Amino acid sequence: MARKSIGIVMNGVTGRMGYRQHLLRSILAIREQGGLRLADGTDLWPEPVLVGRSEAKLRDLAARHGLDAWTTDLDEALARPGVEVYFDAQVTGARVAAIRKAVAAGKHVYTEKPLADDLEGALALAKLADESGIKHGVVQDKLFLPGLLKLKRLIDGGFFGRILSVRGEFGYWVFEGDWQEAQRPSWNYRAEDGGGIILDMFCHWRYVLDAIAQVRSVQALGATHVPERVDEDGKPYEATADDAAYGIFELDGGIVAQINSSWTTRVFRDELVEFQVDGTEGSAVAGLRRCRVQHRSMTPKPVWNPDLPATEDFRAQWQEIPDNTVFDNGFKTQWEMFLRHVTEDAPFSWDFYAGARGVQLAELGLQAWREGRRIEVPELRR
CATH class of the missing domain: 3.40.50.720 (NAD(P)-binding Rossmann-like Domain)
Known part of the structure; x- marks a missing residue:
């Protein structure tokens, strides 16, 4: 050949x-x-x-x-x-x-x-x-991860009916670098070097959300929860960039998305990032590799009673979406x-225009945090 x-x-x-x-x-x-x-x-x-x-x-x-x-x-x-x-x-x-x-x-x-x-x-x-x-x-x-490819399969197949909301959780604990080595480079925590989780992750969330429906507005609250870290040479430095962000995004069709991004959280979920999509006909939870669903016809009817322990295994009530193909990296x-x-x-x-849309959302997210308000996301034209 x-x-x-x-x-x-x-x-x-x-x-x-x-x-x-x-x-x-x-x-x-x-x-x-x-x-x-x-x-x-x-x-x-x-x-x-x-x-x-x-x-x-x-x-x-x-x-x-x-x-x-x-x-x-x-x-x-x-x-x-x-x-x-x-x-x-x-x-x-x-x-x-x-x-x-x-x-x-x-x-x-x-x-x-x-x-x-x-x-x-x-x-x-x-x-x-x-x-x-x-x-x-x-x-x-992230568009090419098995979990999100399965989620797209569900969207394209009309599984959700009318999509109502999206909820995302991303993050893990990044060690400060003193008694355990940090898993991320120190520049990530210096704004003057281009660091910050909003600039990093909102670029991802733009294309992930746009694959569901176009992003139309953003509200965001950032935080620097760990103000001092230790760099690769063992020297303490001031963390000047945000290490956590809490965002609310409005999408076309009245869909509301909430995504928490954090390098200062400990993981209590199946994967480091998970998205739950709720619709009139069904819901799905997609991670890096797995995707589980609950259809309207199979949705249980929980009753709120804080005086009694829960007797239902809620996770067991969801069905796993099969791979149906071989997923490459x-x-x-x-x-x-x-x-x-x-x-x-x-x-x-x-x-590059798709990349610019990600930068746009990050920039508007930082502005929304700084000004404490909701900001519309204008359409970018070539």
Whole structure:
């Protein structure tokens, strides 16, 4: 079978997300399966060029996986023969300048979120990319998780009837870094470095909610519950960014969504994120992998009586949605779709404008918190 190589500059792969999900579980996984089979029968073979700030980390990473293309010089990487795609998994503050370099070099761009620190910057990148004629995309990984794919199956099949509300719970306890090492990098808790859970997670909630119905307004309350943390070098620092957010969103059709996001909560649920969708005909609870439902015809009739212990096993009254298919890694699935978009002009809906809509909701969420009011979400046009 014929093989076609495609060079991909991967910037920020020494970080947790860039390495685990994008290099290891996406690009290297595509190579392990023999490449990406295109419509004409050709196997597309990704050739990653690793870019980062630490020469030692890059050398170690490349050696670990049998790769030989790495550099700390982004310009040099973009100038390499055969490079067609630039991918960015850096901290948000470094993203815009790097993407501008890639666009100027004529590379197609795929990037992590947020696309930029603010809506103005995100829209400027989207316009620049369109004017340059490159293909562009933003990671929206949660759409490709098994639990949310099952939820979409229910929505498309009309299971819910009229959807009434959505309730989401996301988060876990991120250790402060003193007596146990933190699971997230310290920049996440510094607003001056682009940190904060609203900027991070509202970009996700925008595309998750839009897949149900368009978001029309936002109210949000943020908090910095843990004001001091310890960084990677063991030095205490002031946490200047929000580590929890409590949002209310109005969607088309009168749907009300409530989503709590927190890095300061301990998990008492089946998965780290869960969404409950309630409708006139049925309800569903979807997590990363599982999705359970309760249809109208199977809904019990609980009676409120605080004087007696509950005798019903409420969880047992829900039914599990079967997989009915083999689910691949969500990041890998979207990578394959973007590579098909680049090489075959296959459809790809999640471009820089989709990324800008996420930044818009985060920006309006921060404004709603700051001003203590509900804010409408205007429609973004190309």
